[in-house]
Amino acid sequence: MLDTVLFVAFPYVAVVLAIVVGVYRYFFDRYSFSSFSSQFLESRRLFWGSVPWHYGIVTILTIHLLAFLFPGAWGALTADPNRLYIIEVIGMAMALVAIVGIGLLLLRRSSDDRVRVVTTWADWALIAALFVQAILGFWVSFVYRWGSDWFLHTAVPWLYSLLIFQPKIEYVTALPAIVKWHHLWGFLIIALFPFTRLVHVLTFPITYLWRPIQVVIWNKGRPAQK
Amino acid sequence: MRTIKRSAVNNGQALEKAHLREHKKRAPAAGVKTSLLFWTMWLILPGIMILALAAFPSRAGAQDISEGEQLFTSKGCTACHTIGGGDLVGPDLAGVTTRTEKDWLSRWLKEPDKMLAEGDATATELFEKYNKVPMPNLGLTDSEVASLIAYFESLDSGGTTAPTSSAVTLPAGDADRGKAFFMGTTRFSKGGPACMACHSVAGIGALGGGNLGPDLTTSGYIVSETAFATFISAPITQTMSAVWKGTPLTEQEQADLYAFLSKASVAQREPSALTQIAMLSGGTAIVLIAFAQIWWRKRLAGVRRPMVERAHAKRGH
Numbered sequence: 001m002l003d004t005v006l007f008v009a010f011p012y013v014a015v016v017l018a019i020v021v022g023v024y025r026y027f028f029d030r031y032s033f034s035s036f037s038s039q040f041l042e043s044r045r046l047f048w049g050s051v052p053w054h055y056g057i058v059t060i061l062t063i064h065l066l067a068f069l070f071p072g073a074w075g076a077l078t079a080d081p082n083r084l085y086i087i088e089v090i091g092m093a094m095a096l097v098a099i100v101g102i103g104l105l106l107l108r109r110s111s112d113d114r115v116r117v118v119t120t121w122a123d124w125a126l127i128a129a130l131f132v133q134a135i136l137g138f139w140v141s142f143v144y145r146w147g148s149d150w151f152l153h154t155a156v157p158w159l160y161s162l163l164i165f166q167p168k169i170e171y172v173t174a175l176p177a178i179v180k181w182h183h184l185w186g187f188l189i190i191a192l193f194p195f196t197r198l199v200h201v202l203t204f205p206i207t208y209l210w211r212p213i214q215v216v217i218w219n220k221g222r223p224a225q226k
Numbered sequence: 227m228r229t230i231k232r233s234a235v236n237n238g239q240a241l242e243k244a245h246l247r248e249h250k251k252r253a254p255a256a257g258v259k260t261s262l263l264f265w266t267m268w269l270i271l272p273g274i275m276i277l278a279l280a281a282f283p284s285r286a287g288a289q290d291i292s293e294g295e296q297l298f299t300s301k302g303c304t305a306c307h308t309i310g311g312g313d314l315v316g317p318d319l320a321g322v323t324t325r326t327e328k329d330w331l332s333r334w335l336k337e338p339d340k341m342l343a344e345g346d347a348t349a350t351e352l353f354e355k356y357n358k359v360p361m362p363n364l365g366l367t368d369s370e371v372a373s374l375i376a377y378f379e380s381l382d383s384g385g386t387t388a389p390t391s392s393a394v395t396l397p398a399g400d401a402d403r404g405k406a407f408f409m410g411t412t413r414f415s416k417g418g419p420a421c422m423a424c425h426s427v428a429g430i431g432a433l434g435g436g437n438l439g440p441d442l443t444t445s446g447y448i449v450s451e452t453a454f455a456t457f458i459s460a461p462i463t464q465t466m467s468a469v470w471k472g473t474p475l476t477e478q479e480q481a482d483l484y485a486f487l488s489k490a491s492v493a494q495r496e497p498s499a500l501t502q503i504a505m506l507s508g509g510t511a512i513v514l515i516a517f518a519q520i521w522w523r524k525r526l527a528g529v530r531r532p533m534v535e536r537a538h539a540k541r542g543h
Binding site: 009013017021047051052055075078079080081082084085088089090092093094095096097100113114117142143144145146147149150152153154157168170171173174175176179 | 242243246267271274409410411413419420422423424430431432433434435436437438463464465467468469503504506507508509510511514515518522525
C-alpha cells in the first residue's frame with residue numbers, strides 16, 4: 001500500500017508537477033527560467049564548486065539516461081568484468097567529483113554574505129536535495145555493487161513500467177532502503193524542479209556549440225610581443 | 227595612516243552589511259507567482275495520494291485450508307520448503323504446528339525479517355542451522371497467515387495430505403561454462419542478467435562480484451542440487467522473482483551454474499575488494515580535480531585584473 005503510493009503515485013505526481021508547473025512558469029513567468037547566477041557577487045569559490053559539480057553530475061546523469069534508453073547495448077558493454085570495473089570506477093570517481101563540487105557550493109552559499117542574501121528558501125531546498133541525492137548515489141554504487149549492471153534489471157523495468165502506465169513495483173520495493181531512497185529522492189528533485197532555479201537545465205546553451213566565432217581585438221594596452 | 231585605512235575598510239564593510247540587510251528586507255521573494263503555485267500544488271499532492279490509496283483497496287479473504295494450500299504454492303514457499311519431503315534450503319514443514327507456538331509461527335510468517343533483527347532465539351537458531359539463509363518477508367496479510375497456519379494444522383492432524391515432492395536431477399553441468407554465465411561473458415539464452423551484477427563468489431574478477439544480493443561463496447541456496455534447482459527455477463525472494471520471471475534459466479544453464487557454484491564454495495575466499503575500489507575511485511577523483519586546477523589555473527584571472535596589474539607594473543617602472 002505504502003509502496004504503491006511511493007513508487008507509483010509519487011513518481012506520477014512528481015512528473016505531472018514538473019510538466020504542468022514548468023509549462024505554466026514558462027508562459028507566465030518566462031524570465032524566471034534562469035540559473036540566477038551569483039557569479040557577479042562571488043566568482044572564485046563558485047568556480048571551484050560549480051565546475052566539478054557540473055562536469056560530474058552531467059556525466060553521471062548521461063550515464064543513467066543512456067543505460068535507461070539503450071539497456072541492450074549497455075548490458076553488452078558491462079558484460080565483460082573488466083569493462084564493468086572501469087565503468088564503475090569512472091562512475092564513482094565522477095560521483096565524488098560532483099559531491100566535492102556541490103559541497104563547496106553549499107559551503108559558499110552559506111558562508112558568503114552577498115550570496116546568502118540573494119538565496120531563497122527554494123534555493124536552499126534545492127541545493128540540499130541535490131547534495132543528499134549525490135551522496136545517496138555514491139553510497140548505492142559503492143556499497144551495493146555493481147549498480148551499472150543491476151540497474152538494468154531493477155530500476156529500468158520499473159521506470160519503463162511507469163512509462164507505459166502498467167506499474168510493476170516488485171522490481172524495486174524489496175531493494176535495500178538506501179537504494180529506494182535514491183529512487184524516491186530522484187523523483188523529489190523532479191517535483192522540486194519547476195519551482196526552483198533547476199529549470200535552467202532546460203536553458204542549456206546548446207547553440208553555443210555552433211555559434212559564429214568571435215574575434216577579440218585589443219586596440220591598446222596589449223602586452224608587448226617578444 | 228594605518229588606522230585611517232582600517233577604519234575606512236571597516237566602514238566599507240559595515241556599509242555593505244547594512245545594504246545587504248536592507249536588500250533582504252525590501253526584496254520580494256523571488257518568483258512570487260511560482261512560490262504561490264508551489265504551496266497550492268503541495269496541498270493538492272496529499273489529496274492525490276489519498277485517492278491513490280483508495281484506488282487500491284486491500285483484499286480481505288476468508289481464512290481457510292484450501293486458500294492456505296493454494297498460497298503454499300502461489301507464494302512460492304515450495305522454493306525452499308517441502309512438507310514431509312525433507313529439508314531443502316529451509317526446513318521440512320511437516321509437524322511445524324506441533325513443534326512451534328501458534329503465536330510465534332504467525333509472527334514468523336508475517337515479519338521474519340523483524341524477528342531476525344530483534345534476535346529472537348528460535349529465529350536465530352534456524353538462521354544458523356540453515357546456512358544463514360534468512361526466511362524472507364513475503365508480505366503476507368494477517369488473513370493469509372491464518373490460512374497458511376490452518377493448512378499446516380490440517381496437515382499435521384492428518385486432515386489433508388501433503389503434496390508430493392521429489393528430488394530434482396539436473397543434467398551434467400560444466401563449471402567453466404557456469405563461471406562464464408556467472409560473470410556475464412556468456413549471456414543466458416533467455417536474456418537474464420549475469421549473476422555477477424548483484425552477487426559475488428570466491429575467485430572471480432579483480433574487484434569481485436556485486437553486493438546487492440548475498441555472497442554465494444558458501445550460500446545455503448547451494449546446499450544440494452534439488453535445493454538450488456527448486457529455488458532458481460522459481461525464486462521466491464522478491465527482487466529475484468521479479469527479475470527472473472520473464473527470463474528463466476534453462477535446465478542446462480542451471481546445471482552449469484550449480485557445477486560452478488558448488489566448486490566455488492570450496493575455493494579460497496578472496497579478501498574484500500572494498501579498499502581497492504575506494505582507492506581507485508577516490509584517486510581518479512583527486513586526479514580529475516587536480517587536472518582541473520592546472521588546466522584552468524588562469525581561468526579566473528579575467529580581463530580586468532591583469533590589465534590593472536600591468537598598469538601598476540608600468541607605473542612602478
